[in-house]
Amino acid sequence: MIAEILSIGTELLMGQIANTDAQYISRRLGELGINIYRHSTVGDNPERVREALAESISRSDIVITTGGLGPTEDDLTKEMVAEHFGLEMYLHQPSLDALTERLTRMGREMTPNNKKQAMMPVGARVMPNLCGTAPGAIVEGNGKAVAILPGPPREMQDMFERQLVPYLEGRAGVRIDSRFLHVCGIGESKLETILIDLFHSENPTLALYCSAGEVTARLSARVADGEESAKLLDPLENEIRARAGRAVYGEGRNLTLAAAVVNALIEKNITIACAESLTGGMLASRIVDVPGASAILNEAYVTYSNEAKMRLLGVSEDTLRNYGAVSAQCAKEMAEGARRAANSDCAISTTGIAGPDGGTPEKPVGLVYVGIATPDGCEAVELHLRGDRRWVRELTCVNAFNELRLRMNL
Amino acid sequence: MIAEILSIGTELLMGQIANTDAQYISRRLGELGINIYRHSTVGDNPERVREALAESISRSDIVITTGGLGPTEDDLTKEMVAEHFGLEMYLHQPSLDALTERLTRMGREMTPNNKKQAMMPVGARVMPNLCGTAPGAIVEGNGKAVAILPGPPREMQDMFERQLVPYLEGRAGVRIDSRFLHVCGIGESKLETILIDLFHSENPTLALYCSAGEVTARLSARVADGEESAKLLDPLENEIRARAGRAVYGEGRNLTLAAAVVNALIEKNITIACAESLTGGMLASRIVDVPGASAILNEAYVTYSNEAKMRLLGVSEDTLRNYGAVSAQCAKEMAEGARRAANSDCAISTTGIAGPDGGTPEKPVGLVYVGIATPDGCEAVELHLRGDRRWVRELTCVNAFNELRLRMNL
Numbered sequence: 001m002i003a004e005i006l007s008i009g010t011e012l013l014m015g016q017i018a019n020t021d022a023q024y025i026s027r028r029l030g031e032l033g034i035n036i037y038r039h040s041t042v043g044d045n046p047e048r049v050r051e052a053l054a055e056s057i058s059r060s061d062i063v064i065t066t067g068g069l070g071p072t073e074d075d076l077t078k079e080m081v082a083e084h085f086g087l088e089m090y091l092h093q094p095s096l097d098a099l100t101e102r103l104t105r106m107g108r109e110m111t112p113n114n115k116k117q118a119m120m121p122v123g124a125r126v127m128p129n130l131c132g133t134a135p136g137a138i139v140e141g142n143g144k145a146v147a148i149l150p151g152p153p154r155e156m157q158d159m160f161e162r163q164l165v166p167y168l169e170g171r172a173g174v175r176i177d178s179r180f181l182h183v184c185g186i187g188e189s190k191l192e193t194i195l196i197d198l199f200h201s202e203n204p205t206l207a208l209y210c211s212a213g214e215v216t217a218r219l220s221a222r223v224a225d226g227e228e229s230a231k232l233l234d235p236l237e238n239e240i241r242a243r244a245g246r247a248v249y250g251e252g253r254n255l256t257l258a259a260a261v262v263n264a265l266i267e268k269n270i271t272i273a274c275a276e277s278l279t280g281g282m283l284a285s286r287i288v289d290v291p292g293a294s295a296i297l298n299e300a301y302v303t304y305s306n307e308a309k310m311r312l313l314g315v316s317e318d319t320l321r322n323y324g325a326v327s328a329q330c331a332k333e334m335a336e337g338a339r340r341a342a343n344s345d346c347a348i349s350t351t352g353i354a355g356p357d358g359g360t361p362e363k364p365v366g367l368v369y370v371g372i373a374t375p376d377g378c379e380a381v382e383l384h385l386r387g388d389r390r391w392v393r394e395l396t397c398v399n400a401f402n403e404l405r406l407r408m409n410l
Numbered sequence: 411m412i413a414e415i416l417s418i419g420t421e422l423l424m425g426q427i428a429n430t431d432a433q434y435i436s437r438r439l440g441e442l443g444i445n446i447y448r449h450s451t452v453g454d455n456p457e458r459v460r461e462a463l464a465e466s467i468s469r470s471d472i473v474i475t476t477g478g479l480g481p482t483e484d485d486l487t488k489e490m491v492a493e494h495f496g497l498e499m500y501l502h503q504p505s506l507d508a509l510t511e512r513l514t515r516m517g518r519e520m521t522p523n524n525k526k527q528a529m530m531p532v533g534a535r536v537m538p539n540l541c542g543t544a545p546g547a548i549v550e551g552n553g554k555a556v557a558i559l560p561g562p563p564r565e566m567q568d569m570f571e572r573q574l575v576p577y578l579e580g581r582a583g584v585r586i587d588s589r590f591l592h593v594c595g596i597g598e599s600k601l602e603t604i605l606i607d608l609f610h611s612e613n614p615t616l617a618l619y620c621s622a623g624e625v626t627a628r629l630s631a632r633v634a635d636g637e638e639s640a641k642l643l644d645p646l647e648n649e650i651r652a653r654a655g656r657a658v659y660g661e662g663r664n665l666t667l668a669a670a671v672v673n674a675l676i677e678k679n680i681t682i683a684c685a686e687s688l689t690g691g692m693l694a695s696r697i698v699d700v701p702g703a704s705a706i707l708n709e710a711y712v713t714y715s716n717e718a719k720m721r722l723l724g725v726s727e728d729t730l731r732n733y734g735a736v737s738a739q740c741a742k743e744m745a746e747g748a749r750r751a752a753n754s755d756c757a758i759s760t761t762g763i764a765g766p767d768g769g770t771p772e773k774p775v776g777l778v779y780v781g782i783a784t785p786d787g788c789e790a791v792e793l794h795l796r797g798d799r800r801w802v803r804e805l806t807c808v809n810a811f812n813e814l815r816l817r818m819n820l
Contacts (some may be wrong), residue, residue, distance in 0.1 A: 013446055015435070016429050018428050019429055019432065024425065026423060026424030026519065027424065027426070029425075036423055037453070037458060038450060038451065038458070039423065039429075039449075040448060043447070048448070101500075209511075274712070276420070279709055280695050280697065280707070281684075284690050285689070285692040288803075291766055293690070297690070297714050298718050299712075299714060299715065301709065302698075302709055302710035304704050304708055307708065308709035355701075357701065357702075359814050393698075
């Protein structure tokens with residue numbers, strides 16, 4: 001089955017927002033085993049939507065549109081799809097009822113414009129919008145299908161997952177189950193080499209996605225209705241875990257390293273403190289991102305100046321004089337000092353040179369030390385990172401969480 | 411002049427990355443007064459590139475491609491453009507020399523694959539890549555033009571700005587000068603209302619872009635070569651400043667509120683401290699994002715627990731008992747305590763309920779207090795924010811910086 005994405009919206013064409021909808025849908029179609037050959041974006045203009053729609057339909061089995069479902073005259077996706085298939089529009093009463101109820105709940109009046117959102121092509125399968133006002137639809141004709149989704153990412157994703165995925169699986173006559181294994185501490189090309197023979201399998205399939213300092217392996221099995229995917233996925237997962245070892249830190253579509261670490265700390269009731277120099281609060285902020293973090297993070301220190309490192313964390317003047325603030329010794333004393341001051345079970349510290357200035361031949365930009373203090377003692381790890389200021393700080397956070405995970409067996 | 415963007419790369423089509431290149435180029439073309447009617451994305455596949463290229467060229471005056479300039483066989487943008495215009499490829503010696511020099515500097519060998527990156531269509535205007543290995547090109551034919559840019563955003567943007575913009579301006583026979591005014595404290599729709607009549611002008615033009623808690627106004631003037639744009643832009647800028655007042659916090663394409671505040675603090679030699687509860691380090695991290703921040707930020711505290719608020723910041727037990735941690739009183743004591751403990755000129759604090767849990771009828775999710783301590787005293791601002799955990803924290807940071815800016819006249 002071949003799919004195309006047609007994004008409709010002048011705000012995309014003008015670059016006011018990035019097309020993250022297209023990215024999300026593409027990724028999910030890949031997981032579902034559906035081939036995708038093209039993305040197109042056009043503005044809210046009837047002629048250009050008409051033209052792009054006809055082209056996309058001619059090239060593929062299913063076209064997924066996003067956007068153009070709002071209440072204004074500019075919003076014309078449904079109308080253009082109806083026109084393409086020669087269908088009339090009618091008022092879809094359940095959509096109107098849902099819309100009326102929603103607007104009433106928000107204390108707003110139904111306007112003729114809003115009513116437009118409940119108009120549907122005759123014969124469309126309507127997809128209610130559980131997160132917003134504009135319902136979507138699936139329209140079939142001439143052996144092809146157009147799935148019409150709203151533009152706002154939260155609404156689009158909810159409708160895609162709950163309503164479009166079952167349709168796509170039904171149409172393809174198969175179900176694709178996917179698992180996501182998250183890996184940190186082995187780079188993408190190294191991981192690819194280790195797993196090279198596993199990429200040749202046609203079912204289940206394996207794909208790697210990389211982000212800052214991490215790699216996600218997607219394992220997808222294609223099964224017939226009622227069949228179990230576990231017998232295909234279990235052996236592959238076991239094989240990857242055996243080869244990548246402790247670098248695999250968890251499973252789940254949306255898992256992040258910070259969430260894996262924080263959730264493990266919460267589960268084991270281990271409290272943590274942070275002492276940050278170059279990351280400057282980013283590490284603590286990543287922890288606080290995870291709901292429930294207040295149970296394990298009491299406090300964190302951003303100690304940029306030497307004076308603050310001494311006063312708040314008890315880093316010794318000798319250390320700063322003899323080794324400097326960017327040193328393994330200082331990182332260790334920062335972590336140990338934070339653990340002591342916060343009276344926590346463990347602590348992580350960061351110190352380094354994020355750039356763009358401040359580097360020297362002995363201590364170049366990208367030289368970073370991460371300190372880890374646990375009940376068993378204190379260690380520091382030396383890192384040589386490349387990239388701009390923000391990237392060096394990002395990678396430092398990832399490395400700090402990963403070192404903590406490995407040392408605390410989280 | 412009508413333009414289209416053609417993005418080439420399987421990683422885009424598979425959703426491994428979002429198409430931020432298309433967003434960047436679209437936005438810049440808008441600023442340059444060039445109309446853009448479509449974005450298309452295809453994978454690294456000769457047939458589909460060939461087809462999409464022909465379509466894009468037929469519809470527009472100039473096609474801007476990104477991607478497909480790498481050293482592998484899959485990378486075929488230049489070859490497809492040459493084929494379209496019936497041009498041979500030849501080895502462009504200056505590109506080969508630059509490539510050799512770059513690889514040597516990085517301690518790598520020149521391979522036959524790399525050599526491919528120096529091949530160019532005959533007659534192309536070559537655009538050297540000042541940030542990477544793959545040079546770009548502009549190819550003209552039949553009154554149309556194709557501009558070939560690399561895919562990595564940093565390389566693309568540098569080439570676009572330094573080399574393609576002058577070409578586009580020359581081709582259009584005009585120059586577009588833009589200014590960017592940044593506004594915080596007035597929402598987008600309010601600002602639109604205040605400035606409504608100014609949007610009708612055809613030259614200069616005015617457009618608004620919004621991001622978390624902020625709005626950017628773009629003022630663009632179209633002028634002939636050698637003409638001054640200031641006489642068009644100055645009156646418009648003055649008018650906007652007069653109407654929006656102190657909500658205008660600065661000027662410049664890439665200015666951020668955090669950078670404006672930090673740079674003003676650096677310039678005035680004012681030191682700052684942070685005491686963060688719900689933002690959990692995000693505020694300090696935004697400050698540290700700005701190069702040179704170490705001159706004005708000595709330290710920051712993430713005080714999540716009541717105990718930490720008392721011990722590190724001297725918040726009184728009575729305050730926590732009588733008003734709670736989420737209160738104006740607590741925010742004030744946190745800011746004042748941070749200012750005192752860090753011995754800084756000013757301090758900002760945040761406390762609130764970011765959600766998803768923890769809200770009550772009296773103190774719902776989104777209730778936030780920001781405290782500002784200055785040499786003139788201490789105040790707290792109550793905010794009622796909407797959105798998910800991350801968004802509430804983002805908006806809190808924006809509000810905190812803005813309150814500081816207004817109170818300190820930064």
